[in-house]
Amino acid sequence: MDPVRRPRGRPRKPVLLEPAAGLGPRLGLHDQAAQRLRALIVEGTLPAGGALVETELSAALGISRTPLREALKLLAVEGLVELRPNRSPRVAELRRDAVSALFEAIATIERGAAELAALRITAAELERLRQLQAEMEAHHAAGDLSSYFALNQQIHALIVAAARNGPLREAHEALHARAEIARRRALDSRARWDESVAEHRAILAALEARDPASAGRLLADHVGHTGTALLAGLAEADAEPDAA
Amino acid sequence: MDPVRRPRGRPRKPVLLEPAAGLGPRLGLHDQAAQRLRALIVEGTLPAGGALVETELSAALGISRTPLREALKLLAVEGLVELRPNRSPRVAELRRDAVSALFEAIATIERGAAELAALRITAAELERLRQLQAEMEAHHAAGDLSSYFALNQQIHALIVAAARNGPLREAHEALHARAEIARRRALDSRARWDESVAEHRAILAALEARDPASAGRLLADHVGHTGTALLAGLAEADAEPDAA
DNA sequence: TTGGCATTAATTGCATGCAGAGCACGAAAA
């Protein structure tokens, strides 16, 4: 017969998914695809409202449609993708009121997390928080905005983790990606920066004092303020669309 | 050639999924499968810890493995199913501490929802709540426990819906299925019943008074009490396993 | 020109086939 047996199964050369190969316990292609797509959506490479055609995407990612479809379903549960029957999925659009609701939800969850964290956080975690806070203030002083954002995110994640509550943490993570989209689209509002750093200091103090009510209220307010500032930043960005 | 053309695509006779055909805007098989599996898991037909073999399940549901796999992924995100690489997925087990964390999370979310609901609930929704409360008290008086549970669930869902916050509602729904599993496994503790009805009355009053702080606190405490009672019921149920 | 209908092209949804990972069972070695 044909001496060259063309393999029908796994081809040898995926395209865009290799970089993740060295790290973990070898995730399935669908998980890798989900992560990759999440990143592409959050960073705006896949524009909001854009149609996600299965054949195009699967070709771009170097995988077949099956794992891609599984990944899209996951992202739909997270709210990053909108699935319509018999039609191409679309990257979810983030309307103004949705951003508002999103930050309300995050504030609710982080308040609960902060209250629990005030009771359960370990000395080591507190030490880590202090360290992150110090770094954040250094970046603030240096005017390094993007490092500030990264640290800000780490701090919030650490507080939620310190609550030792799996379901709460999962809910928080799911909402976080969507909030990140909004954050990227808004104009920098450095006006809020000073305030935010100060609020973080107060939250840290409340956690050190192991005061659940204060920690919860301060963190919820902080998130609320962030949401408000972000909405303003979005309004500005929409007003002058040339400033991409 | 062969006059009998065996159709490779969609066969004509699904098996277990027909009943849902008359209702909605025709969901895909994967969504139907997800709903069906969710129900089977919650009601305990698929026992906790049991392996979910794709070929068996797909045959039982009358669908192929592809949509089944998609459904399993969704349930994994909801935490009802545990996915292990290259192994059969298992129905997630609910350990004691997980139940505790679950109710903490639900309490957190419902507190936030109640606070928002106190500000946003409409007169019509309030009226509906009063009506549900009256029905619930009637079932209570009549000793009809299962109707009481159903109404209890409706009331909680209505309060969350009245908060007008999509992300919060989604997070709540995801957690609810898992809580329902625990509820089904615990022994009836009618001792808590009277207390629970009274707490519901107080929550309704706080919403009518449009008092966010009270509504939030009362609802969170109510959920906390429910969780504690449920843990006790689970401990009893584990102690005498013959009382299935 | 415009409205309605048939036809075609594009794309999703589902079924199935193939390759490899993991587990069980059993034989051989210690």
Next chain:
DNA sequence: TTTTCGTGCTCTGCATGCAATTAATGCCAA
């Protein structure tokens, strides 16, 4: 007897093929 390795089987993971649905286009009639 216990341990280790090998062999086979079962099951998942992924790729691909077929059918059905939808949107797009052109055609005809009003």
